[in-house]
């Protein structure tokens with residue numbers, strides 16, 4: 612049987628808070644919080660269903676919406692496909708048309724509310740930014756200059772991929788980089804191949820594909836865990852151990868990995884559709900590829916050079 616298709620909306624207010632509502636006890640997954648939305652009816656597109664549901668449930672008119680993530684989930688009693696959109700603009704004032712309690716919640720606080728299990732990657736997608744910068748140590752003398760440039764460009768998620776630095780050099784870099792990122796409200800993840808520097812604070816870990824496959828579970832105690840993937844097997848493993856997001860590469864040809872087999876956008880989209888995780892597209896891309904990436908199901912763009920200029 613084909614899954615029940617559901618249109619789901621992430622509606623934000625001017626403070627950047629996200630609307631959640633409480634599912635009635637009697638409903639499927641009742642008593643849990645949800646993002647507003649509902650079943651796609653026959654003869655209706657997902658976009659039309661989104662507009663109709665948000666009008667019925669909240670009395671707002673959707674003016675623009677952008678795909679965020681699609682989740683295919685099998686509950687014990689029901690298979691659902693949740694097509695989640697970010698509502699970019701709407702008119703009207705949110706009302707509780709069906710008597711459901713609702714709340715405006717800061718994206719980072721969504722983890723404190725009980726949602727259906729299918730919503731875990733949706734919450735990660737809502738919290739994650741559109742761009743993921745990879746800071747490499749090809750020229751170690753440029754590390755801080757490049758980090759400064761990335762932060763000045765407004766990038767909020769950064770991976771330090773310092774494959775050649777000694778543990779001491781990593782430590783002294785992180786002692787400067789972490790507080791700097793904090794001032795810009797950016798999160799700093801350390802690539803798992805980096806020589807671990809004792810006692811250094813970071814916001815998370817980015818697993819290389821080799822380290823990903825060696826993990827039996829999501830590494831403990833990390834705010835964010837990301838992973839590098841190149842194929843279906845790695846993506847499945849990332850989903851299975853419950854990382855928060857992945858990077859899928861290389862989408863296009865890139866000078867940093869000249870011999871790698873290129874995915875192309877079609878194959879990228881095909882792989883991304885099979886996985887319930889936010890996926891950043893990497894390889895030969897720039898910030899201006901964001902719309903193309905989103906249409907292919909991506910969370911956004913990752914890059915080494917894309918955010919330096």
Ligand SMILES: Nc1nc2c([nH]c(=O)n2[C@@H]2O[C@H](COP(=O)(O)OP(=O)(O)OP(=O)(O)O)[C@@H](O)[C@H]2O)c(=O)[nH]1
Nearest residue numbers: 617619638639640645646647648649650691727729730
């Ligand atoms: N709207 C919504 N549904 C979700 C979410 N997460 C999730 O698993 N679902 C599931 O998707 C399905 C959609 O259900 P719905 O009850 O909102 O559909 P609807 O508004 O058309 O309901 P109705 O039967 O009252 O008209 C339910 O099985 C629900 O458990 C979510 O965040 N939002």
Ligand SMILES: [Mg+2]
Nearest residue numbers: 647648649650
């Ligand atoms: Mg509903």
